[in-house]
Amino acid sequence: MSVSVIRRIATPKKAVATAALAAATTGMLFASAPAQAASSGSDSSAQAIAHQMIPDSAQYEAFNKIVSHESGWNAHATNSSSGAYGLVQALPASKMSSAGSDWKSNPATQIKWGLDYMNSRYGSPAAAWNFWSTHHWY
Template sequence: MSVSALRRIVSSPKKALAGTAVAAATAGMVLAAAPAQAAAPTSASAAKSIAHEMIPDASQFNAFSKIVEHESGWNVSATNASSGAYGLVQALPGSKMASAGADWKTNPKTQIKWGLDYMNSRYGSPAGAWSFWQANGWY
């Protein structure tokens, strides 16, 4: 933004901002307020990437990934119609994931953290959870 545009905003904020917005739109730019916090990615590939960063061990990541693929298809908002299980790891009830963060409904990182904690505490590791899943069809 140029110095002259800043001066116009200071002297007449509404008028200058409107003029700057028109100029930006004409130039093909978009003016938008920056969000306080970036929205959590919700695509399957973004969720997988986050999990891979959080689980650097390849065998543990693969086990975690297989469970999530079967449970939710890497859909952060997957909901089981019959049980109400929710999220990547199909927590039941989904609200249990609030212990990992208030954004549990939409943030894959929060859901992955909760899922890892659950798998580690109940089965010793994601690989242990996958072994159980293979034997039982659930974990």
């Protein structure tokens, strides 16, 4: 086989291998992101609801950071090992029923419960974020 024939064969193989590697890497990046499930509202509408419920920008940003880390704004996120559920990863999940009977599917109910929890346990979402930043849970 001549060198030019080998180059013509090797170049497409290299391109395919590079594309496969890129696709695999992208897949791994998507796989490591929080799962997104269809809900009564999308993640952006859940964020808009939270923004309306938390008018103080510093408190909203702290709440946003926690929810982004905990569930990626997926109202149906479930931790397979602990059973924690929802935007704020309540454990047990049924605790959110104190905020409303639609806690399994309504981001507003989950946000209300999460805010109540953060305010009662830590004093504010910002204080909850400070704790989360150190411990990686809240």
